[in-house]
Amino acid sequence: MKFKKLAILAVAVLAVFSVMVGCSRPALAADATVIQIGFENSMSEPFGQGLVRWQELVDARSGGSLKIELFPDSQLGSKNKLIDSMLLDEPVVTLADGAFYADYGVKDFGIVFGPFLFDSWDECWKLVASDWYKQQEAALEAKGLKLLGSNWIYGARHTLTNKPVNTVDDLKGMKIRVPGNKIQSIGFDVLGAASTGMDLGDVYQALQTGTIDGAENPLATLYGRKLHEVAKYLILDGHVKNFTTLVCSANVFNSLTPEQQALLLSTCKEAGVYNNELQIASEAGYLKKMVDEGKVTVVNPSAAVLAGFKAKAEAFYAQGATFGWSDGLYDRVKAAMK
Numbered sequence: 552m553k554f555k556k557l558a559i560l561a562v563a564v565l566a567v568f569s570v571m572v573g574c575s576r577p578a579l580a581a582d583a584t585v586i587q588i589g590f591e592n593s594m595s596e597p598f599g600q601g602l603v604r605w606q607e608l609v610d611a612r613s614g615g616s617l618k619i620e621l622f623p624d625s626q627l628g629s630k631n632k633l634i635d636s637m638l639l640d641e642p643v644v645t646l647a648d649g650a651f652y653a654d655y656g657v658k659d660f661g662i663v664f665g666p667f668l669f670d671s672w673d674e675c676w677k678l679v680a681s682d683w684y685k686q687q688e689a690a691l692e693a694k695g696l697k698l699l700g701s702n703w704i705y706g707a708r709h710t711l712t713n714k715p716v717n718t719v720d721d722l723k724g725m726k727i728r729v730p731g732n733k734i735q736s737i738g739f740d741v742l743g744a745a746s747t748g749m750d751l752g753d754v755y756q757a758l759q760t761g762t763i764d765g766a767e768n769p770l771a772t773l774y775g776r777k778l779h780e781v782a783k784y785l786i787l788d789g790h791v792k793n794f795t796t797l798v799c800s801a802n803v804f805n806s807l808t809p810e811q812q813a814l815l816l817s818t819c820k821e822a823g824v825y826n827n828e829l830q831i832a833s834e835a836g837y838l839k840k841m842v843d844e845g846k847v848t849v850v851n852p853s854a855a856v857l858a859g860f861k862a863k864a865e866a867f868y869a870q871g872a873t874f875g876w877s878d879g880l881y882d883r884v885k886a887a888m889k
Contacts, residue, residue, distance in 0.1 A: 582616070583615055583616055583617065583618055584616065584617050584618070584807065584811060585618045585619075585620060586617070586618070586619055586620070586642060586643075586644055586799075586815075587619075587620045587621075587622055587627065587642075587643055587644070588602060588619060588620070588621050588622065588643070588644040588645065588797075589622045589625070589626065589627030589628065589633050589643055589644075589645050590602070590621075590622070590623055590625075590645055590646055591623075591624070591625050591629075591630065591750075591751045591752065592623060592624075592771075592772060592775060593623055593624055593775040593776070594621070594623045595775060596771045596772060596775040597771050597826055597829035597830045597833050598646070598703070598705065598771065598772075598795075598826060598830075599621075599623055600825075600826070600829055601703065601822050601823065601825055601826025601829060602619075602621055602822070603621070604821075604822045604825045604826070605619060605818055605819055605821075605822035606619040606620075606621060608818040608821060608822060609814065609815070609818050612814060612818065613811070613814055616808075616810075616811065617807075617811050617814060617815070624752070625750065625751065625752045627643065627645075629731075629750045629752075630645055630646075630647055630651065630730070630731075631651075631731060633645040634647060634651060634655065634696070634798070637695065637696060637798070637799060637800040637803075638655075638694075638695050638696070638800070640695075640800050640802045640803060641800065641803075642799070642800060642803040643799065643800075644699065644797055644798065644799045645797070645798060646703070646705070646795045646796065646797055646798070647795070647796060647798050648663070648664055648705075648793065648794075648795050648796065649661050649662065649663035649664045649687075649734070650663075650664035650730070650732040650733075650734035650735050651730075651732050652687075652691055652696070653732070653733065653734050653874065653875075654732050654733060654734075655691075655694060655696065656694045657687055657690045657691045657694060658874055658875035658876055658877075659687060659690075659876055659877055659880055660687045660690075660691065661732075661733075661734040661874055661876075662868075662874075662876065662880055662881065662884055663678070663794075663884075664734045664735060664738065664791055664793070665734070665738060665791075665864075665867055665868060666738045666739075666741070666742070666790045666791060666860075666864040666867055667790060667791075667860065667861045667864045668791075668792075668884075669792040669888070671792075672704065672792060672794075674792075674888040674889075675792055675794045675888070676702070676794075677887070677888045677889070678884065678887055678888040679701045679702065679794065681887035681888070682887070683883060683884065683887040684701070684887070688701075691798075692801050695800060695801050695802065696798050696799070696800070696801060697798065697799050697800065697801040697803075697804040697805075698796050698797070698798055699796075699797040699798065699799060699804075699815060699816060699819045700796060700797045700816070700819035700820050700822075700823050701794065701796045702794070702820055702823040702824065702827070703794060703795050703796070703797065703823040703826050703827065704793075704794055704795075704823075704826065704827040704830045704831070705769055705772075705793040705794065705795040705830075706768075706769020706770060706771055706772070706793055706830055706834070707769060707789040707791070707792050707793065708767050708768055708769055708789065708790055708791040708792075708793050709767065709768070709769070709770060709773070709785060709786065709787050709788055709789060709790075710722075710727065710765055710766075710767045710785070710786050710788055710790070711765055711766055711767070711768075711773050711778055711779065711782045711784070711785045711847075712725060712727075712764055712765030712782055712784045712785075712786075713758060713761075713764055713765060713781070713782045713783065713784065714764060714765075714784060715784045715848065715850075716765075716784060716786045716850065717786070717850055717852075717856070718852075718856050718859055719742055719743065719856075719859045719860045719863050720743065720859075722739075722742050722743045722744040723743040723744070724743070724744070724745060725744050725745065725764040725765055726744070726745050726746075726747050726762070726763045726764045726765070727739050727744040727745070727746055727747065727763065727764065727765045727766065727767060728746075728747050728748075728749045728754050728757065728758075728763045728765070728766040728767070729746045729747065729748060729749075729767065730748065730751070731748035731749070731750070732748070733874070734874065736748060737867060737870065737873070737874075738790070738791070738864075738867055739767070741863055741864060741866040741867045741870075742790075742860065742863050742864065743863065744765075747763050749763070751768075751772070751776065754766050754776060754778060755776060755777060755778060755780075755781060758778060758781040758782050759781045765782060766778055766782070767790070769793060769830075770833075770834050770837040770838055770841070771830065771833060771834075771837055773785075773837075773841070774837045774840055774841055779840075779841040779844065779845030779847050780844075780845055782847075783845065783846060783847050783848060784847065784848050784850070785841065785847050785848070785849050785850065786849075786850040786852060787849065787850065787851050787852065788852060788857070788860055790860065790864075797819055868881050
């Protein structure tokens with residue numbers, strides 16, 4: 552029984568992907584489409600479990616015409632490599648954020664990853680529902696990338712270091728790992744740190760050897776990568792309220808049937824709601840595990856300390872021309888989220 556299989560295979564270290572056609576699997580219906588999702592996180596994280604729910608929803612509702620396969624822990628390559636492959640019309644899905652989309656030509660999208668932009672998750676969802684956000688989605692699609700969902704909480708991002716950080720001034724000169732994009736790099740540089748772009752899979756060893764002094768991510772990812780074993784100081788600065796998106800090649804999405812497109816979009820959104828419930832419920836548990844297992848010292852900064860972080864972050868939004876932002880972008884975004 553033959554079917555068309557949209558799949559990405561990692562080929563050695565080059566992570567070269569190819570579409571497999573004409574393979575046979577008794578469990579799938581004729582002409583079933585298989586989409587592989589590559590991501591950096593572990594399956595034990597809430598995000599990994601959210602993807603499992605998405606996989607289950609597609610299995611239950613597609614009648615066997617559509618299947619999702621999951622590849623955690625960067626098995627299909629880094630985020631940048633996966634996005635590059637999408638632009639070559641390879642059928643792979645991954646998670647990415649506005650900071651990455653800015654580097655791929657939709658400059659204004661990068662502001663959503665600016666430090667201390669959002670005061671609440673509610674502001675995030677208001678922005679996602681706004682006309683401004685729809686314009687960014689359309690601009691991204693014109694570049695060849697299709698957003699499947701934007702309602703997934705990745706988590707508030709905090710900073711884990713090998714030296715104590717009690718105020719923003721303590722970050723001065725510290726090498727802090729950030730994902731490899733300009734927005735997140737400058738977002739930490741303005742706080743006084745020396746940002747260091749690095750794949751997530753390399754962070755544990757870099758902390759262990761002293762190549763970097765710290766890393767930032769939501770608690771689920773910090774714990775999932777066991778970074779608390781090699782860095783013992785955590786400040787809950789929440790510098791970015793990180794909602795994330797699931798993205799694929801626009802051409803690959805358009806090659807699906809209308810029914811498959813609608814199913815993929817609706818189930819992605821539904822799985823995002825489940826992911827968000829897990830993320831919110833798990834934060835206290837991850838924090839306790841980091842303290843109990845790693846003997847991590849936690850700083851819960853006061854309002855005054857956070858005000859110091861926010862004051863330093865203002866320099867980020869003054870660099871709109873550096874990022875290629877349109878005039879008045881910050882004011883438009885702040886208005887859209889209200």
